[in-house]
Amino acid sequence: MSSRLLSFVGRTGRRRLMSTAIKLTTVEVNDKTGIATLTMCRPPVNGQNLELLLDIKSSINEIKNNNSRGLIITSASPKVFSAGLDILEMYKPDQQRLRAVWTELQNVWCDLYGISVPTAAAINGHAPAGGCLLATACEYRVMVPNCIIGLNETQLGIIAPKWLVSGYLNILPKRVAERALTQGRLFTTDEALQEGLIDEIANSKEEAVDKCVAFIGTFAKVNPVARALTKQQFRADNLRQFHKEREQDVDDFLSLVNRPEVQKGIGIYLEGLKKKANKQ
Numbered sequence: 001m002s003s004r005l006l007s008f009v010g011r012t013g014r015r016r017l018m019s020t021a022i023k024l025t026t027v028e029v030n031d032k033t034g035i036a037t038l039t040m041c042r043p044p045v046n047g048q049n050l051e052l053l054l055d056i057k058s059s060i061n062e063i064k065n066n067n068s069r070g071l072i073i074t075s076a077s078p079k080v081f082s083a084g085l086d087i088l089e090m091y092k093p094d095q096q097r098l099r100a101v102w103t104e105l106q107n108v109w110c111d112l113y114g115i116s117v118p119t120a121a122a123i124n125g126h127a128p129a130g131g132c133l134l135a136t137a138c139e140y141r142v143m144v145p146n147c148i149i150g151l152n153e154t155q156l157g158i159i160a161p162k163w164l165v166s167g168y169l170n171i172l173p174k175r176v177a178e179r180a181l182t183q184g185r186l187f188t189t190d191e192a193l194q195e196g197l198i199d200e201i202a203n204s205k206e207e208a209v210d211k212c213v214a215f216i217g218t219f220a221k222v223n224p225v226a227r228a229l230t231k232q233q234f235r236a237d238n239l240r241q242f243h244k245e246r247e248q249d250v251d252d253f254l255s256l257v258n259r260p261e262v263q264k265g266i267g268i269y270l271e272g273l274k275k276k277a278n279k280q
């Protein structure tokens, strides 16, 4: 949970500052199914800044500890699942905060990738970069039409590290993944279905969530411990590798982002996003 200072005029007429907890995610557990839905709520695009990442991590941990039967991740934004890392965190960054942002992105990924209960993403909007990372950490993906999903880091002049790519590689054939990553390709919903990057298309967020519930329901008669250990067997190598490299990875990320040519590229990219938004 992140906190924000709100200013208001009290009865004495004096302006007071109050620290108010602002939730950037919500967790709702369905009483009938026992499935938890984690909703990201950082308008307009669920840009993954430090506070959102901390909130996602704490919500995943809440779900881990509340005996939920499954986890569905989705977004409160009508058009965007998540636009990935908040680019403002990477542009002219505060070094300590940038380190914390990348560490928390790592934490969110390994918690979501490694959680034992079944996971599914109801991708109710665009999911580039870090949005795709969250979706591909899950076991199942349902997406609404006419959106984009993929790892476009090379378009920003940055390289997605191995752990960030490993979810992609669990899903896509190596050849498709290599080409998509080197191109920084963003797949449309139809292309993503064709390549197997998503499992189903749904016409609305509600339908996407229902399909995720149905997927998680397929495990109803499977022993949960056997299921969890089997999932772990498939994911343990990637997680082991990640833990070996995670500290070096933070250093690499910082030195890459701080390179003058990368800063210049991010600045131009941000400018392009702003221009596009102003035209709409």
Ligand SMILES: CCCC/C=C/CC(=O)SCCNC(=O)CCNC(=O)[C@H](O)C(C)(C)COP(=O)(O)OP(=O)(O)OC[C@H]1O[C@@H](n2cnc3c(N)ncnc32)[C@H](O)[C@@H]1OP(=O)(O)O
Residues within 6 Å of the ligand: 044, 045, 047, 079, 080, 082, 083, 084, 085, 086, 087, 088, 126, 127, 128, 129, 130, 131, 152, 153, 158, 159, 160, 161, 252, 253, 256, 273, 274, 276, 277, 278, 280
């Ligand atoms: C070792 C290094 C590895 C680094 C790895 C990094 C992983 C990452 O996640 S990098 C982030 C990459 N993300 C993107 O490239 C996505 C950029 N955004 C978009 O393509 C589009 O915004 C969208 C397709 C997600 C949504 O399009 P839509 O038309 O609905 O919204 P917009 O008008 O474009 O945006 C609204 C508003 O939000 C700002 N914004 C969008 N994305 C980001 C972002 N990732 N970070 C910060 N801000 C973002 C955009 O500038 C608009 O702002 P204003 O209204 O203030 O102009």
